Amino acid sequence: MPPINTLLFDLDGTLLDTAPDLVAAVNQVLLHEDRPALPLAQLRPFVSGGASVLLRRAFGDDRESPLFQRRLQHMLDYYLANIAVHTRLFDGMSAILEYLESQNIPWGIVTNKPGWLTNPLLDALGLAERSSCTISGDTVAQKKPHPLPMLEACRRLDRPPEHCVYVGDDSRDIQAGRAAGMLTLAAVYGYVPEGDDPRCWGADGLLQAPDEILPWLAQRGAVT
Template sequence: MDFPYSLVVFDLDGTLVDSASDISEAVNRTLVDWSLPRVDETVIRGWIGDGARALVGSAFEHAGKAIDLDEVMPGFMVHYADCLLLYPSVYPGVVDTLETLRARGIEVAVCTNKPERFVRPLLEALQLGDYFECIVGGDTLAQRKPSAVPLLHVVEKFGLQVSQCLMVGDSATDVETAAAANMQMALVTYGYLRGVDPHAVAGVRVIDDLRELLLAA
């Protein structure tokens, strides 16, 4: 069966790359700066996906500390940069899938809520940079996921129709984004699901390994 899409738009964290340990360390260093206790990585994983500001807000809410995020974010972003390349890893099947898509002439892009300036260095460090010419981060445009705007921006950049494109993600945010853009979606089971049961989400294809993306549905 031929792959029915001309473009695949991937989320980053939790879909292509497991960066939860690094993100968690940045959060914990920030909490320590404010004399608050560190939080287990398994808890922080449940906060990843809505962007850096929402992530930090969740951490301070969890700590029961009312804080002006405008005061916190500069320090967090320093830690975020310092922790970006500590322990990231590429999920199994990602490179095989990207290689196959490229061999078939199918375009790929990244649409993530990670700040854009951190996306390219992370991809390059993990030897994924050559696959992606188009990257949209959480601060690239005025709106971020779950708004449809970033996803539709990618579609427009490639001069395609939404019906020619597939989104691949790992979270409720990605599900909402695809729905808002009226785009077909594949939901991976191994990422930062934040309590979402993939098999209970209507209208998406569920995959356990990214290589399954290339198999007949």
């Protein structure tokens, strides 16, 4: 097995728990229209699908309708202005990043979130300079599940895909990583909708919590 020397993470639902701020943005739109706010637990499983999926869950709109587009803009404007009020690294993730950095193992981010949201979020949390490579949803011509964003991360890091592990909480993450030739880990602790079984995604491992990452790597001799 090729040596593992790089870790790449999905952002929402894998590296960061962004659900509280994204759901707050949805609820801002609901309250603006005199509708009741929805509980975090109801929308949390759909956060990895992005803003459009969250709004459709809240309103049931056709995403092509003018009303949907106005609501989406309202949501995104509010989210950008309040992007890191409650968002944090998942429990245990800070220690993992610190360990990787102490061992000179580069880590990076490959997300479908657009750069105009990804960059201010990482800046607000002090992660922008720590990430060795950040590929957003608009960095290259394709998004996950296409492997192009993964391959672009490898190119920027000067790492062969087979030396990388990608961690994500959606089937498209695993599909993209596998198509790029990486090992993949499914973040079961993330935003997995009810009825979606990560065991069927084809990942090389399942993570019930972030603190399982280092033991998994240790089993493969990547860390000590």
